[in-house]
Amino acid sequence: MSAICRFIHAEKANFTIVLLCRVMKTARSSYYAWAAGLEVREARRRADMALAHEITVIHIASKGTYGVPRVSAELRRQGRPVNRKRVARLMREHGIAGHTRRTGRRSLTKQDPGAAPAPDLIGRDFHADRPGTRIVGDITYIPTA
Template identity: 45%
Template sequence: MSEVYAFIEAEKTTHHVALLCRLLKVARSSFYAWLAGEKTRRAKQAADDVLAHEITVLHLASRSSYGVPRIHAGLTRPAKRAVPAPDLIARDFTAPAPGMKLVGDITYIPTDEDWLYLATWLDPATREIVGYSMADHHRASLVVDALGMAEVSP
């Protein structure tokens, strides 16, 4: 049924929704309810994609030897997850002059082909990105490459 609603959504710029619903024998209220739930469906799909990625990472890290029980345990045991690094700047994201501090972050972006990992370094004094690196992995070299790109002048 969602294919019918998707068709109505695609064609509503050329035809009235009431006409399309009447021709396809669906209630307009059902179409609008489906349309309102689209944001929730996309959020659930994004969460499912992240979970599938975590499962794939665990499976590949085990050299394809882990099955369902071990992967489930790896996802549910907090001791198996990374521990946050200490906050060395005490949440103070300011600097008196450029080049005094750098703050960084890593994120991943889903693409049509695979995951793209992005590491960035920001100078809190100027609020400029001074270095970045992108790769298909999130190993330490991603962060080191981004730091190498950062040109900090005291």
């Protein structure tokens, strides 16, 4: 609908709005409602650009680490109350993303460099003459003292 209204707006100097709306199969009220919101949409776009600039400044000042929650909180601290969803939309549209921390999980194959290796009680001989005589397991993935 917006593309049709933009076309009608561009061609209204050459043709009447009534004719353009009839040819494009659009209600005149729809065109006039769209035209009435032009100034509001332009003001909103300018406000979004100014806010995006502020978000970029905050993001750069944080060395690229702040995401949506922290940027929103910083804007509120500066006296600029803005909805978190608007900040998220602007950051997404401008390709601004915060740095996420890694989780505290440990690798299963990495050993603690300060820990002594466990003693080899069966001498690497895993062959058992009878069932249940040599039972082994690995619990190195469980963090212990």
